[in-house]
Amino acid sequence: MAGKPLWRKAFDAVESRAAGPVEAGAHSDVVGDLITLNVRVARRAQQEVERRTRRLLHMANLPTATDVRRLSEQVAALQRELRELDDRRP
């Protein structure tokens, strides 16, 4: 049976040496903090964009993401109520 090709042996050698440090880096507190920061900044940026565009969209009589979300929440609440009624049915 033929062994691994040369390129694969070279790849495995590099990968086996790099995997440990890369994993340690990815699992470090610094990366954890960066991910946390990224999630928070992205969320705040989205809220800010929504806040700033809301008035403009409403002036043009257009629904905003917040409006759609509220409607969607109401539909979901209705669905849940229907389910509860359905569950109570003998």
Place this chain on the structure above:
Amino acid sequence: MSPSIAPADLLSRVQRDVERAAQRGRNGLRYAAGTSRPKLGQTPKDVVWRRHKAELWHYRNDDIKVRTPVVIVHSLVSRSYVLDLYPGNSAVAFLLKEGLDVFLLDWGVPDEADSGNTLEHYVDEGIPDAIAAACEAAGTEEVTLLGYCFGGVLSLCSAARHPELPIRNLALMATPVDFTKMETITALVREGRLDPEEVVEPTGNVPPDVIENGFRLLKPTAEVAQYANLWENLWNDEFMEGYQAMGQWARDHVPFPGAAFRQTVEQLVRNNALMEGTFELGGELVDLGAIRRPVLNIMAERDHIVPLAAAEPIVDLVGSEEAEELRLSAGHAGLVAGRKAAKITLPGIAGWIADHSEKA
């Protein structure tokens, strides 16, 4: 000095390489175009129970040798077709071939309406109702409950909270109980880092990409290694079928219902409540010691998602006199899919279930 090669060997080697290059080109094109994706989850089945998004599937089997049916409880964050990938690589088909009567509890894909689903919803309602439906469909009085990954946690809690349930045996695959040993995947939501609310999106659920990225972070170089495997085996049709099926499954997560996620983070991750004996559902402590039926704890030695140490304590936590362990040299998904599963894991599981069940 390098060994000399006979001309006939050299010719056959060149011939093989040319053939493989042609197969590589063909498979590469098919892979890029997405025209050769295997059809997944094709084992014939019937839906025997349905509640909201959850369904209980009963797989057809004309040759049942073990009367006690097996109810598989799948995880909340991934697709259940990993248990039934394609012919020749299907845990469900293997169990059917061994003469088992197989049911699978699939939770479906949660949406906004399911964001309020608590763990109690699954533990106190979903699993007990599905067990009753399985008993009715199979015409039996007991089942073997087989939980996979987080489905194992749900099964464990259901068996503990409801000793009256007709569970003859409890088998758990890659089921975490000690969440402190899952530091990497839970690190971001531990105390002082992200609050569960920051991960939950406006639909009220944790989006699948958050879960997928969490898994990806566990082994950041794995994706590159997978591409190397792909290039090396691109000529191999059998490899390509498995690669595409597993690749699709690994990228196909489902949203985690927000309410269940909050409970998981607060109790299981932050307080390690299953180990501390402080886990509460419905305002009551979950006493794993109340589980007295035979338990099989199946663990994968190379599982990077649920490490051995996270699953190991199960046998000490349950109150069963007959609590066994099955350690297998496999990864998380390798327990149920792939060549090793068919050769090692699944025969072990099927054998234990058959030995502890009523024969047909």
